[in-house]
Amino acid sequence: MKVLNKKNIMTLIITAIIYALIQVLLTTGIISSFYEITIATICINIILAASLNLVTGFTGQFSLGHAGFMSIGAYTGALINMEMNSTAGFLIGVAGGAVAAALVGILIGIPTLRLKGDYLAIATLGMAEIIRVMFLNMDNITNGAAGLNGIPRFTNWLWLFVFTVLTLVIINNFVRSSQGRACISIREDEIAAESMGINTTKYKVTAFAIGAFFAGIGGALYSSYFYFISPTIFGFQKSIDILVIVVFGGMGSITGSVIAAMLLAIITTLLQSYSELRMIIYAVLLIAIMLFRPQGLLGTKEVTDLFKFGKKDAKVQ
Amino acid sequence: MDQLLQQIVNGISLGSIYALIALGYTMVYGIIKLINFAHGDVYMVGAYVGFFVTSYTGVGFIPALIISMVSCAILGMTIEKVAYKPLRNSSRIAVLITAIGVSLLLEYVMMYFVGAQVRSYPKLLSGRIFNIGSIVIKTQQIYIIITALVLMFILQYIVNKTKVGKAMRAVSADKDAAQLMGIKINDTISFTFAIGSALAGAGGVLVGVYYNSIDPLMGMMPGLKAFVAAVFGGIGSIPGAMIGGLSIGMLETLVSGYGNSMYRDAAVFAFLILILILKPSGLLGKNTKEKV
Numbered sequence: 001m002k003v004l005n006k007k008n009i010m011t012l013i014i015t016a017i018i019y020a021l022i023q024v025l026l027t028t029g030i031i032s033s034f035y036e037i038t039i040a041t042i043c044i045n046i047i048l049a050a051s052l053n054l055v056t057g058f059t060g061q062f063s064l065g066h067a068g069f070m071s072i073g074a075y076t077g078a079l080i081n082m083e084m085n086s087t088a089g090f091l092i093g094v095a096g097g098a099v100a101a102a103l104v105g106i107l108i109g110i111p112t113l114r115l116k117g118d119y120l121a122i123a124t125l126g127m128a129e130i131i132r133v134m135f136l137n138m139d140n141i142t143n144g145a146a147g148l149n150g151i152p153r154f155t156n157w158l159w160l161f162v163f164t165v166l167t168l169v170i171i172n173n174f175v176r177s178s179q180g181r182a183c184i185s186i187r188e189d190e191i192a193a194e195s196m197g198i199n200t201t202k203y204k205v206t207a208f209a210i211g212a213f214f215a216g217i218g219g220a221l222y223s224s225y226f227y228f229i230s231p232t233i234f235g236f237q238k239s240i241d242i243l244v245i246v247v248f249g250g251m252g253s254i255t256g257s258v259i260a261a262m263l264l265a266i267i268t269t270l271l272q273s274y275s276e277l278r279m280i281i282y283a284v285l286l287i288a289i290m291l292f293r294p295q296g297l298l299g300t301k302e303v304t305d306l307f308k309f310g311k312k313d314a315k316v317q
Numbered sequence: 318m319d320q321l322l323q324q325i326v327n328g329i330s331l332g333s334i335y336a337l338i339a340l341g342y343t344m345v346y347g348i349i350k351l352i353n354f355a356h357g358d359v360y361m362v363g364a365y366v367g368f369f370v371t372s373y374t375g376v377g378f379i380p381a382l383i384i385s386m387v388s389c390a391i392l393g394m395t396i397e398k399v400a401y402k403p404l405r406n407s408s409r410i411a412v413l414i415t416a417i418g419v420s421l422l423l424e425y426v427m428m429y430f431v432g433a434q435v436r437s438y439p440k441l442l443s444g445r446i447f448n449i450g451s452i453v454i455k456t457q458q459i460y461i462i463i464t465a466l467v468l469m470f471i472l473q474y475i476v477n478k479t480k481v482g483k484a485m486r487a488v489s490a491d492k493d494a495a496q497l498m499g500i501k502i503n504d505t506i507s508f509t510f511a512i513g514s515a516l517a518g519a520g521g522v523l524v525g526v527y528y529n530s531i532d533p534l535m536g537m538m539p540g541l542k543a544f545v546a547a548v549f550g551g552i553g554s555i556p557g558a559m560i561g562g563l564s565i566g567m568l569e570t571l572v573s574g575y576g577n578s579m580y581r582d583a584a585v586f587a588f589l590i591l592i593l594i595l596k597p598s599g600l601l602g603k604n605t606k607e608k609v
Binding site: 062247 | 418
């Protein structure tokens with residue numbers, strides 16, 4: 001199969017157009033620096049949501065500790081970047097953050113992924129809390145509750161875009177690979193998957209590690225964009241924020257996560273001056289989605305599926 | 318030695334509060350297999366009801382406790398009717414996410430109305446201190462332990478001796494069979510939520526009295542810790558929740574007393590992960606076989 005087939009070239013062109021468009025809008029100042037923050041938030045949230053979607057949406061392992069991995073990436077990235085104040089240092093920081101988060105993901109995943117459903121949710125929540133308390137107490141490295149300040153800013157639209165696209169492409173390809181199908185089969189029925197000879201633990205840990213890896217990237221970009229990180233940023237609330245995006249967009253739909261990340265960031269920006277109301281709307285939204293549309297905006301479909309009526313994919317349904 | 322005894326006294330008082338909250342978790346989980354994330358926030362609402370009742374009407378400790386328990390029972394039943402009942406046949410994850418939503422809703426609606434600031438609780442009980450040897454026991458601690466014990470006895474009586482308790486046990490054992498025997502499932506589940514939430518409300522008032530400060534996000538951590546307690550004791554088991562609550566309270570006070578109080582929360586969660594890995598069914602829980 002050729003890599004440069006029609007579909008991939010189209011995707012490439014559309015991606016380049018989106019990048020160029022936003023870049024032009026930014027340099028001409030049509031998008032002010034206030035809205036630039038929204039764009040950064042959207043990109044980081046897309047990375048986080050897509051990675052959590054791999055774990056929760058595709059593999060069906062309910063994780064409430066994604067902010068924990070994000071914080072590992074953020075702290076590792078920030079510490080490396082503060083030592084090496086250059087673009088190379090930034091990239092090493094992002095890579096280091098991602099690898100550190102993935103390693104912790106494997107370390108935590110192996111014991112906890114034996115648990116199922118609710119218990120896994122609580123265990124991952126507990127693990128994220130433990131990570132947070134650790135960062136809070138490592139005063140000499142992480143500066144404790146006061147947090148790290150003055151992290152050099154290398155994250156710009158170029159890097160945000162590159163990493164977001166990279167995340168989406170890799171996760172999308174993983175989901176469509178044989179490993180990805182194994183993960184989906186675990187979500188559908190773990191016992192059936194196991195009896196078909198799928199090593200469920202292996203695939204669950206793989207998905208968990210990949211999810212953690214990209215959460216680490218998201219965290220590192222976050223620290224580099226916002227100059228400042230502290231343990232409170234990465235609390236339970238952050239994990240819920242990411243989960244809301246995934247649930248809202250549809251568990252098992254990457255384009256759903258992208259759309260939800262954009263919509264929620266726009267809602268947040270509009271409600272900037274009413275932060276308490278924002279949380280109430282969030283909560284009501286979450287309950288309403290579950291009551292009226294538990295599968296989320298797109299369910300397990302992708303946006304591209306919606307344009308395929310009459311084509312061969314439609315027959316499978 | 319004296320310090321250890323003192324820590325044990327403090328641990329028992331804190332643990333009784335956790336036990337009261339854990340009972341609600343364990344009963345709800347036993348009956349509809351849901352981790353009711355909103356339970357910690359029901360406890361927060363209970364603390365606020367107690368606060369407003371005592372501040373504006375000036376009633377004493379016992380009436381405040383009862384009013385708070387009744388309001389929480391109503392709140393719990395409403396939550397169940399509005400948010401959980403329509404999802405009874407949905408996936409567990411859907412209900413769990415709804416529970417998180419309800420929890421956020423309670424927290425931020427409360428914050429919207431009363432503000433995010435910490436409020437200090439009115440002094441309901443005399444600040445007398447009893448010295449036994451070198452151990453200091455506060456009046457509040459005695460009240461907490463006695464209230465918790467009385468409530469647990471009442472609960473045990475309801476669950477084991479009354480008809481509605483029998484219905485609760487039957488529904489948690491086998492929902493469909495219970496329905497065939499003519500038990501009204503919806504009423505029983507409502508009743509379970511009412512009792513669980515009432516206990517959480519009592520816990521809220523007791524915490525207000527003990528720590529003297531309340532805020533809209535106070536329910537989050539104790540809620541999670543009470544859940545750890547319920548898991549430790551064996552989720553679904555009422556005596557297990559009591560033992561679990563006391564153990565978690567003890568663990569927490571000992572870690573803050575002898576170690577670093579900053580690691581208190583981490584210790585509880587590390588303990589949870591250990592239990593889940595070593596004995597997921599908990600101390601008194603039943604092992605469930607997985608069927609295809």
